Amino acid sequence: MSLKLKSGFTFDYDNLFGEGKVTKADIEAFSDKLKEAHKAMNVMRETGYIKGHLSKDGQPEKVWFSQCPYIQEGTLNSPESMKRLQELRESVRNRIDVVVSLGIGGSYLGNKVLFDVQCGEFWNSKSVEERDGYPKFYFSGNNIDPRRTKDLIDNINSSAAITKSHYKRTYKVMLIVISKSGGTLDTMSNFMVIYDALKKNPDIEVEIVAVTDPNTEKPTLLKQMAMDHNWPQFSVPDGVGGRFTVFTDVGLSTAACIGFDIDEFLHGARDMDEACKNENVWENPAMLNAALKYIASEKYGRNIEVMMPYGDYYESLSMWYIQLLAESLGKQFNKEGKEVCYGRTPVVALGTRDMHSQTQQHQEGRLDKVVQFIRIENWDNDLVIPNVFPEAKKLADISGVTMGDALEVARQSNADALASNKRFNALFSLPKMNAYYLGQLLYMLAMSVAYEGEFADVDAFDQPGVEAYKRIMGPKLQELKASKQAK
Ligand SMILES: O=P(O)(O)OC[C@H]1O[C@](O)(CO)[C@@H](O)[C@@H]1O
Numbered sequence: 001m002s003l004k005l006k007s008g009f010t011f012d013y014d015n016l017f018g019e020g021k022v023t024k025a026d027i028e029a030f031s032d033k034l035k036e037a038h039k040a041m042n043v044m045r046e047t048g049y050i051k052g053h054l055s056k057d058g059q060p061e062k063v064w065f066s067q068c069p070y071i072q073e074g075t076l077n078s079p080e081s082m083k084r085l086q087e088l089r090e091s092v093r094n095r096i097d098v099v100v101s102l103g104i105g106g107s108y109l110g111n112k113v114l115f116d117v118q119c120g121e122f123w124n125s126k127s128v129e130e131r132d133g134y135p136k137f138y139f140s141g142n143n144i145d146p147r148r149t150k151d152l153i154d155n156i157n158s159s160a161a162i163t164k165s166h167y168k169r170t171y172k173v174m175l176i177v178i179s180k181s182g183g184t185l186d187t188m189s190n191f192m193v194i195y196d197a198l199k200k201n202p203d204i205e206v207e208i209v210a211v212t213d214p215n216t217e218k219p220t221l222l223k224q225m226a227m228d229h230n231w232p233q234f235s236v237p238d239g240v241g242g243r244f245t246v247f248t249d250v251g252l253s254t255a256a257c258i259g260f261d262i263d264e265f266l267h268g269a270r271d272m273d274e275a276c277k278n279e280n281v282w283e284n285p286a287m288l289n290a291a292l293k294y295i296a297s298e299k300y301g302r303n304i305e306v307m308m309p310y311g312d313y314y315e316s317l318s319m320w321y322i323q324l325l326a327e328s329l330g331k332q333f334n335k336e337g338k339e340v341c342y343g344r345t346p347v348v349a350l351g352t353r354d355m356h357s358q359t360q361q362h363q364e365g366r367l368d369k370v371v372q373f374i375r376i377e378n379w380d381n382d383l384v385i386p387n388v389f390p391e392a393k394k395l396a397d398i399s400g401v402t403m404g405d406a407l408e409v410a411r412q413s414n415a416d417a418l419a420s421n422k423r424f425n426a427l428f429s430l431p432k433m434n435a436y437y438l439g440q441l442l443y444m445l446a447m448s449v450a451y452e453g454e455f456a457d458v459d460a461f462d463q464p465g466v467e468a469y470k471r472i473m474g475p476k477l478q479e480l481k482a483s484k485q486a487k
Pocket of ligand 1: 180182
């Protein structure tokens with residue numbers, strides 16, 4: 001069984017629904033919850049209100065991510081904000097040599113997805129012409145790793161030296177610092193180390209762009225610095241939590257610097273939002289996905305979700321989803337304050353790679369998983385496997401088909417094998433990978449966790465659990481600093 005949208009985006013849930021799986025009766029018994037959740041999503045779209053949602057400071061807070069696909073005057077993505085992104089695009093193209101995007105969690109993961117889809121693995125070794133004038137692009141701040149940060153600085157310094165000796169000009173670096181809260185340790189420590197190192201190099205010119213909460217009454221640290229130093233600024237808008245910000249200036253700042261099609265990305269999200277307004281669960285991909293996964297977890301104990309796209313450049317998509325699912329639904333208390341310890345545990349997997357590592361567990365381990373596949377139906381520049389060694393029968397047998405076809409045969413075989421052994425699995429199928437279909441997929445997943453928050457009666461838009469270690473870490477760092485100074 002499958003739900004196919006006009007665009008061709010398909011949710012195939014054959015191996016998750018039916019006899020021995022989530023049943024029609026389960027969905028029918030769930031109809032009141034479906035109606036309530038559908039209503040709650042409409043209220044959220046229209047007013048930003050989500051029952052029980054509070055900000056980090058315990059204040060009622062609106063939720064606006066569903067506004068992002070629509071470019072309208074006075075909304076989060078307005079003609080004005082699109083124009084500013086276009087200006088960023090024009091200002092980096094054929095001028096900036098390298099962009100470093102600094103951020104972590106929601107200020108990194110979606111950006112990495114856009115980068116991988118648009119640029120692939122070898123972007124930074126391509127010539128400027130092959131990059132169509134767009135700069136090299138690196139990420140930093142998504143760890144506090146001295147070796148990787150030093151390697152990045154060395155790499156930029158040596159490119160600067162080559163530019164100086166060959167072209168007799170300075171090397172232009174743009175640091176885009178992304179942090180909603182404006183002071184995250186991982187992001188800011190890398191920013192300071194990298195900025196300090198690069199500005200000491202006379203062959204390098206550094207520009208800084210800040211992407212943070214735009215509130216001027218209580219500015220974030222990054223906002224204050226941007227105002228003090230006159231750095232160009234972009235917004236992480238109020239009411240959009242980090243893990244939903246790929247559709248805002250956060251993700252779109254990366255898009256602008258690599259030539260990713262922002263209009264098509266938002267267009268895809270918009271078409272998906274329309275589909276997710278449908279009150280008929282069988283025609284609403286987000287509601288259907290959330291309902292099947294919720295029931296699979298609550299009634300059948302399948303409370304682990306393995307997100308398994310097929311194709312090397314889509315692992316980051318799985319990692320983006322991990323944060324979305326973990327921070328949105330992993331909650332100790334429900335909206336009434338009752339302890340529920342809810343949440344499906346997300347797992348990153350990649351096909352075919354992890355068929356040679358995790359699949360043993362998926363196939364025979366505990367019956368506690370749903371394996372969610374993602375498939376690209378048509379690959380640009382698909383390669384035919386040639387018959388190079390006709391005398392080797394095993395190799396001759398796999399020749400003549402394309403790698404894209406072989407990949408899909410591997411995925412289907414995995415799905416069939418899992419299904420034959422009571423292992424729940426499902427498939428999101430994209431006609432091709434481009435900005436439009438990526439927008440459809442990411443938006444559907446974001447909307448799906450919003451629906452599941454309603455089903456499970458947990459606040460899908462806060463993340464109080466991440467404060468626990470932060471409360472310990474701050475004083476610990478101060479103690480360490482004091483003890484070092486005393487020596
Ligand atoms: O954008 P910021 O404020 O630097 O936060 C980065 C990430 O850290 C978290 O707050 C978790 O610590 C995420 O929710 C967020 O996406």
